[in-house]
Amino acid sequence: MADKLQRSDVTLDTIVSLCKRRGIIFPGSDIYGGLQGTFDYGPVGAELKRNVKNAWWRSMVQERFDIEGVDTSLLLHPAVWTASGHVENFTDPLCDSLGPSRKRYRADHIEETECAKFVLVDVTDNAAPKTLDTEIWAPTKKKAKEFFQQWYEKALGLEGRRVKIEEVEGSRTTGRFSPDDGGRLTEARQFNLMLSTTLGPVEESSAKVFLRPETAQGIFINYENARATARRKLPFGIAQQGKSFRNEITPRNFIFRTREFEQMEMEFFCKPGEFCKEGEQSDMEWFEFWRNERLQWYIRYGIQPANLRFYDHPKEKLSHYSRGTTDIEYLYPIGWQELEGIAHRGNFDLTQHMEHSGKDLRYFDPDANTHYVPYVIEPAAGVDRAMLAFLCDAYREEIVTSGEEGEGGKESRRVVLGLHKDLAPVKAAVFPLLKNRPELVETAKKIAADLKRFTNAVYDDTAAIGKLYRRQDEIGTPFCVTVDVDSMEDQAVTVRERDSMQQVRIPLDRVVAYLRDQLQG
């Protein structure tokens, strides 16, 4: 319950504002008024993103015996997306308003509402009122009037004329109408979400290629090359991180749904249960394994378990080839939303690529002495969504009681990002208590330089110590080191921990080793 209560305190606006203020995330192309659905990671955000990616790579590749990494091209042969089904099926249903706004909508995002039809009657010439050939659909006359003023008056050139809005009797009906201008909506059409470009010097249709909408297909088409060169037997996985692009109609909720985003995907190739020997894990067991493993990863890096849950897709909604799909959902400030998907993709992708490429991608199983196409379990995470979850979960505001941290006994508020130390953008900040004392400055810089040999540390002397602590709290820096006047006497410095705000005195010649232990332990 406590978790829930805390969650409801954090709004997306609070996070967006912190991100902009502290150089974590800026709107893309900000100085040009922005480019919808894109974001730029600033100095602090770039480090956070690197850390999230490295934490994933560490857990998914480095620490394991059974996973290889790859890094494949964003531009793939167009046949890849025909084989994968993206050309045909990777679509959203779209419809347009027939009203003057011409706005476009995801058809499945527009609710059915009960509206009445209103018509416009030009009564400028009282003697000869004229009903115009225009319809406005709205729940009330008041709403119809708003639509008229916002859109129709100007579009129809009715400024300066006297116009009455009249409800057409018996027109009240339930259907889909534009919530922006009261226009009728067209039938839904399928709109492909892949971005395309033209490769090569000649603009011919044959040179049309797509920017990948997922990193997974780059793994599938390299499956046999990677397996053979790495001399792998089943089961084993191939992991990849990288940018993907989707032409989302309505990018929204900050970095939650964007048109350019970064993925962390792993395809785990395993034996179908029927080929497993006694004691070998079947495909369904691997599916269970990865569901759990991925949930634990978020907990390992600091997400509160109460803010995570599984959503198992109902069997009847699965793709024909899937034997199970589970989303890991996170309680974002906007509600429970997908953070990562774990899908049992059967042998669909490899089979499709076999058919379309003509290459044999079957696995020869020496134990069963037969060939078959491996089954695939796919944990697919988004770097940006993970970052947003880590930021939201780590955010807290606290009242700091009197007397602490040189604030002169006043109560004050502090914002803290309680990030896991492996994710914290800056690991340690070093300050001289007085910037006009060269020996303090020099000592502080020396400590920072020594720390920088193995981790991301900063030196700062641009404010009073209390303020410097607050700045580091806001970006989640686990440790601050202060060199004060006493340091020259006792050859020791103060190390202050972020969450407890506890300060310990550590000898100068041991402070780097001390922090190394704290950070890498």
Add this chain to the structure above:
Amino acid sequence: MADKLQRSDVTLDTIVSLCKRRGIIFPGSDIYGGLQGTFDYGPVGAELKRNVKNAWWRSMVQERFDIEGVDTSLLLHPAVWTASGHVENFTDPLCDSLGPSRKRYRADHIEETECAKFVLVDVTDNAAPKTLDTEIWAPTKKKAKEFFQQWYEKALGLEGRRVKIEEVEGSRTTGRFSPDDGGRLTEARQFNLMLSTTLGPVEESSAKVFLRPETAQGIFINYENARATARRKLPFGIAQQGKSFRNEITPRNFIFRTREFEQMEMEFFCKPGEFCKEGEQSDMEWFEFWRNERLQWYIRYGIQPANLRFYDHPKEKLSHYSRGTTDIEYLYPIGWQELEGIAHRGNFDLTQHMEHSGKDLRYFDPDANTHYVPYVIEPAAGVDRAMLAFLCDAYREEIVTSGEEGEGGKESRRVVLGLHKDLAPVKAAVFPLLKNRPELVETAKKIAADLKRFTNAVYDDTAAIGKLYRRQDEIGTPFCVTVDVDSMEDQAVTVRERDSMQQVRIPLDRVVAYLRDQLQG
């Protein structure tokens, strides 16, 4: 001189072949016959690429006090590329053959040659020979005949007819003609190298955006956001790594010139010399600093100095805004080629973005008490080109003399990648001498697992020990650890170093710490 001699031994084909054989680099979309100008990095290559990028980030961001990192969008507002000059000037001159091949060429890549004009005379009807309205330009009649047979006969529907090829007297001239079909070439037209795509649900010209051809502009447009949030004074730099795209007409030389590639760029914002106080480094001094710093970086990570050189662009060939540009060239197997460029960009980019965005990007200098636009020094490196240089420089073949490494006294050849330990894809490989002895297998796996906590280690038991050593040599693994039968007795293992092939016996309980020291020292 020794370096030069060694260099000439390594051909690009040798590297390409190693890369494919050992899972370093595959052609992009390989199973679909490839996609020109794209490459996929396999299990070993993905780690090498990560290491090159991390080594750069470490030197350029982590270890320094004056550089911030960012990670900006690949898709930028189209106005960015108008401001930067890319829309107008980022072009190659192209021309087309008027002959039947319709081939397209980089106009500046086609040499002027002396050719004569040939015409075709249809002599099927001896009594009425007919000269066709077609011209073929070739240095010799033999060549003109080849062109005719390859292209014209079919294109003009002349199969089965008797055709004479006649040189037109007095037509011999020096000019540019298609080397493929002898057609005249059209005048050169400027062809923009940026790839474009359409963002948003409606295909309108306003939604046309470009895939960035360089990461630098993402830095410039975030300059003020990054500077302000990081509270920076001049001089300081902003660094970024990421993918860029150029629609190269003729991608070639493996990963040297591709259509999709990865960059590592840093923009260093500094005071123009005239505003520098006594003792402050001027822009030209920073230019010198970064030229040298970047050269040293390649040497730090193992490139032989003899294979590196500066090429200073002559003053008269510089852009109007540049005060100097130097390439760091590497002696690739294809000759000396640009590895990295260091450019003094003056205040061109920020000034352009000020004008086009209407945002004030001037710096207020508290010392000089005035505003000005900073100067920028840009070291711009390519990840793929750097990888290729590291691979070529590290490659060597050696004859291993008799008696070594369990090869039974025979002479044999070994291929070694003498990569710097920080770049090596695998840091340590652990083998059991006998895979049918569970205690050896278990011990080896335990060591590998302990190593994997902090570095990229592998366990392998799929071949005899000599072969396992060779495999690791080929991908540059600095250390191999063998658990043998004696290990159970003396509680020690053999650690074998890649370059010297020397073996030392290390106690089991110290081997992980020993390797940690060797790798991180």
